[in-house]
Amino acid sequence: MLKVRVIPTLLWKEFGLVKGVGFDSWRRVGTVMPAIKVYNTRQVDELIVLDITATFEGRVPDYESINEFSAECFVPLTVGGGVRNLEDIKNLLRAGADKVSINSAAYDNPRLIREAADKFGSQCIVVSIDARKTAGGEYECFSHCGTRPTGKPVDSWAGEVERLGAGEILLTSVERDGTMQGYDLHLIKKVTRNAGIPVIASGGAGSYQDMYEAISVANCSAVAAASIFHFTQQTPMEAKKFLSTHRIAVRNVNIQSILTE
């Protein structure tokens, strides 16, 4: 059976590892490389590394750093931030990314998703969607690190990116981000209900129970989290043990440990 993944997210800004609240008030929480090494040693299911200022600063992704990160990373690595075109994607894949996450550029040029999926295969194209709740209780997609409204309702945009060939959706609630108050289950359900591709829930995880709910109630294929791992004693491995005792299929920890010995 396909396992639910628990994915630490590393947000990266000017060589530092940061974490904010509601896509704001960024706090420095370390440097990227040691974090990658630790997660690698602990054999996490997957890692997401996002350069949160690349798009703002109009920079291309920092291939050299990605190259260094990936050299230490023997678990699947998704990289995002500042991805504008096919050339950026090709360079990131060559720098060692297993999957590339596209966000802002997809709104300006949805064809990029189709072209990228045709060229590199859907399986390595992740579309990252940042959504905020509107006054009417709906959800609107925001680009540029959660700052620019796009006018697109989240469910129709999710459907569109899937039709264009996205292989996965990384779905983040901007309001819940960094609050550790739980995932926005309504938001996740809105997208998973019609999705034929995997959805990674993100934004708000504060406890293992939150992860359990995102999986069992909102049907996501993976849970991404940052603050819970940066600011509390909770770990991805303990999260999986919790999920496992609640009958969620996670990567078989026992077999892994047999091979470790």
Add this chain to the structure above:
Amino acid sequence: MSVVIVDYGLSNLGSIRRSLEECGATVRVSDDPKALRTASRVVLPGVGSFADGMVNLRKGGWVTALQEAAKEEKIPLLGICLGMQLLADRGHEGGDIPGLGLLPGEVRRLEPHSHAEKIPHVGWNEIYPSGKSSLFNGIPDGSDFYFVHSYHLIPKYKDHVIATTPYCGRFVSAVGTGNIFGVQFHPEKSGRPGFHVLDNFLNL
């Protein structure tokens, strides 16, 4: 042990190179098919579509070179992910396209059996080795490996199946015949069990 990783322009080569080095191999990433002459092992990696993969292999002059290395020189060859699929006779991603023809069979899209089965098949899933291939020596039934793909190779002959995975019914997650092997999962991204498989490949 000298391993040549085929660089045909599409793949993430860093992690496969590093994992083979961790297993003690001397690794050369090469875009020159002549490199196969001095190889004791060949790894064909791959990310991308079948059509693009074959176009790039042709462009790089790899097709005949790989066929000779595998069929005549009998150099052990391991295809990973798209690299496994390209071993087949034909693929159906991006048109109906001839493959390398090193392992009889064809490549088709996975068909979900329920809404819960999303495509691409992304993440950790079990493999069940058929027990006869030394590629999986020491790998227990049900070990988790990392997958990320939408297509799968359907071998023509049952005895080329060396592992299966329960998804979309049950698909063939590894093939092998003689010195030619293919794995649909990514051993270089599968932690210790992955290293174990690469180690087995080096020690065939």
